[in-house]
Amino acid sequence: MSMVRTAVPLILVSGLLSGCAGLVESDWPTCAAVGGVGGAALGAIESSSWAAAGLGVGAITGAAYCWVHGDADGDGVVNKLDKCPGTPKGTKVDADGCPVPEEAAPAPVAEAAEPVRVELDVKFDFDKAVVKEESQADIKALADFMSQYPQTTATVEGHTDAVGTDAYNQSLSEKRAGAVRDVLVNQYGVGGERLNSVGYGESRPVADNATEEGRAINRRVEAEVEARP
Secondary structure, eight states: OHHHHHHHHHHHHHHHHHHHTTOOGGGHHHHHHHHHHHHHHHHHHHOTHHHHHHHHHHHHHHHHHHHHHSOTTOSSSOGGGOSSTTOOTTOOBOTTSOBOOOOOOOOOOOOOOOOEEEEEEEEOOTTOOOOOGGGHHHHHHHHHHHHHOTTEEEEEEEOOOSSSOHHHHHHHHHHHHHHHHHHHHHTTOOOGGGEEEEEOTTSSOSSOTTSHHHHHHHSEEEEEEEEOO
16 A cells, blocks of 8 residues: 555656656746655655655756756757757757758859840941941940940941952951941040950841842941940
8 A cells, every 4th residue: 555655646746757858947947846746745655744855855856857858948959968058949959959050052143144235327338347427426325335334345246248258248347347346445435355346247137138228238337235244
């Protein structure tokens, strides 16, 4: 009978204390109180004079159990194994209860800006590479744009009609592109390092080379503008 009377409160206290495992620090008083009540019950089994002593011993035992088996900072690692107590709530931790270093997010990759094609109204007389006066306004507009946006560069592209040999037209287209580039640099102050020139000969017509009107349109210079990285 004495064994039964002792075992029942002991099992009760053991079960309640086991339930304290995982409690956060704010729950320790409750855990200690549970231990105290259980201790008092065990003491009372022996005699009423042992009840008070059992209360004190049980309270201390309960609090100690909570410290060893509880989780003060609520990170999922019990106190006796937690090498980094006081971790802020919600912090990702390792098996030792220490914060796991966050991997640096990869730097965003800047997308290259799409080149902007500028339709210059720069036309040339047949078999000529001289920039005409009526083309100056368009060239100046390009120069003003590049001055406003100093991070830009431009490629000046020369073209011809289909009259003549491929080799001759290739050379003529390069001269036309170079002539417009010279105007941009020498008359309007665009830095030469920001300008390239290229000729495409007769390979990129925009009108019908079978007519005089079409050939006149094909004798042209265009420009492609893009931002430098």
